[in-house]
Amino acid sequence: MDYSKYPAEPFKIKMVEPVAVVDREERERVAKEAGYNTFLIPSKDVYIDLLTDSGTNAMSDRQWAGMMLGDEAYAGSRNFEHLEETVKELLGVKHIIPTHQGRGAENILSSIAIKPGQYVPGNMYFTTTRYHQEHNGGIFVDVIRDEAHDAAIDIPFKGDIDISKLEKLIDEKGAENIAYVCLAVTVNLAGGQPVSMKNMREVSELCHKHGIKVFFDATRFAENAYFIKEREEGYENKTIKEIVHEMFSYSDGATMSGKKDGIVNIGGFLALNDEELFMDAKELVVVYEGMPSYGGMAGRDMEALAIGLRESMQYEYIRYRVLQVRYLGERLKEAGVPIVEPVGGHAVFLDARRFCPHLSQEQFPAQALANELFLESGVRSMERGIVSAGRDIKTGENHKPKLETVRLTIPRRVYTYKHMDVVADAVIKLYNHKEDIRGLKFVYEPKQLRFFTARFDYI
Template sequence: MDYKKYPAEPYRVKVVETVKMVDKAERERVMKESGYNTFLLPSEDVYIDLLTDSGTNAMSDKQWGGMMVGDEAYAGSRNFKHLEETVQDIFGFPHLVPTHQGRGAENILSSIAIKPGQYVPGNMYFTTTRFHQEHNGGIFVDIIRDEAHDAGLSIPFKGNIDIKKLENLINEKGAENIAYVCLAVTVNLAGGQPVSMANMKEVRELTAKHGIKVFFDATRCVENAYFIKEQEEGYADKTIKEIVREMFSYSDGATMSGKKDCIVNIGGFLAMRDEELFLKAKELVVVYEGMPSYGGMAGRDMEAMAIGLQEAMQFEYIQHRVLQVRYLGELLKEAGVPIVEPVGGHAVFLDARRFCPHLEQDDFPAQSLAASLFVESGVRSMERGIVSAGRDIKTGEHHRPKLETVRLTIPRRVYTYKHMDVVADAVIKLFKHKEDIKPLRFTYEPKQLRFFTARFEPYEK
């Protein structure tokens, strides 16, 4: 590997948190008590925590300083004004509804924009997004390009929408039966794959002809902007902020989990252009979240989010963030470990189908692989496969995604390259005795978003 390709951390560490490594016997005991679900592990027993990048970020000195000037007024907080102005400047949306996190925004958008029976096409599902769409009577349709379902195929912009699929859906169902197009930038469950600017333009042009709105899932939009700058012709000399602004010019609005690319620990928002929809959203935010000027966030959280958004526009920050993830991916590829390619912006996804060829999908290979990795090393990851996909709400049968993965998700500004070395060594060691990974079965299966709280047990086939 050419280590010169990977820049040093563009920050200095001011505060540290001590972590511990419990012995393997203890990890085995804790894993069993947690029902072989990494979400149920006590964090104090985790050595390197790659469960998620959602809310696990390290905030900057400026963000912590901003927390000290939180205006906690119930209405009219000046921190809301700062956040609103920041979103308007970076994204170009005139209207902002703050929420406690991204799924709060998804809930409100789905409630005001979907009529029962309408279709919601998108570039691969996301768990909470699809839940809210279906809960409000929508029918999700996956229109991502076919290549996104091939873990071993390394091509740029695997997150793109297949324009022909979208056009066929409109022609078949009628534009009036399309609630909106949900375009994720980047596509989490495809491996953090980006969407090209050209594809966004094509989607906008097609939907504009039919009067269909486009809402972005903006959760990792800064990572997407980096890939555009790095890989798409005509953008090498553009700033991250310029690219982000152009991206969202092709949409009618966006949901945002601020816990990712806003580099904070809590918060989100729904932003949009349409004033009529905005008024409906403001009515619902009072019911589900709080006043339209705080929406489930404290003033200090809104201030930290505004500052974090501005910091996320810095090229040095996002370059290091993406390349640190890529570094881990390269270590695993060089060792022959099967991963989703190309490596995305927030995580390295282990391909559990190829990692555990001795297990069928009904054996929950990704769930078992994630549990085994913790027992092996103290590294916590998460399943992104058949368990996360859930069941069809009509038939009760498992959704069976082609991608069966374990996500090694890198928090922002938390770990160093040395931590990535430790993770890679642990995965490689486990891969060498992968046949020891046992099949799992449910001992408790919740009806909704089961991957969060389900429990499992190993068994002999």
């Protein structure tokens, strides 16, 4: 590996948090008590926590200083004004409504923009997004390019919508039966794969020709912008801010979890350009979240989010962020470990189908692999396969995604390259005796979003 490609951390560490290292026997006890579900393992028993990059980020000194300026007024907080000004400037949107996190924005958008029976095409589902869409009567349709479902294919913009698929859906169902297009930038479950600017432009032109709105899932928009700068011709000399501004010019708004590219621990917002939808959203946010000027967020958290959004678009930071993830991926690839390629912006995804070929999908290979990685090393990861996909709301049958993966998600500004080496060594060691990984079965299965709280046992 050419280590010179990977930059050192563009920050100094001013505070540390000790982590525990528990032995194998203790990890076995903890995993059993958690029902072999990594979501239910207490964090005190985790050595390196790669469960998620959502809200697990380290905030900067400027963000912590901003927390001290929290205006906790129930209405009209000056921190909301700062957040509103920042989002309008950076993204170029007209209106924002704060929410407690991204799924709060998903809930409101789905409630005001979907009529029962309408279709909601998107570039691969995400768990909470699809739940809110279906809960409000929508029918999710995956229109991502076919290559996104193949872990081994390495192409630059694997998150692109297949324009022919989208056009066919519009022709067959009628534009009036399309609620909106949900375009994720980047695509989480495809492996953190980016969407090209060309594709955003084409989706926008097609949809607006038919009077269909386009809403981004903008959770990792800065990572997507970096990939455009790195990979798309004509953008190599553009700033991240310029790229982001053009990206959002092709949307009618966005849902945003500030817990990712906002580099904060809580918060999000709904961005809208349509005046009527904005007024509807303002009414609904009071029901579910809070006043339109705080929407479930404390003033101090809005201040930290406003600062964090700017920091996420600093080139040295976002370059380091993406390349640290890539470093882990390259270490695993060199050892022959099967992963989703190319490596995305926020995580390395282990391909559990190829990692555990002795397990059928009904034996939950990704869940089993995530469990075994914790037992092996104390590294916590997340299943992203048949368990996360859930069941068809009509038939009750398991959705069977083509991708069956374990997500090694890297929190922002938390771990160093040495931590990535420890993770890589653990995964490689596990891969060398992968035949010992045992399949799992449900012993408790919740009806909704089962991956959060389900419990398992060995088959």
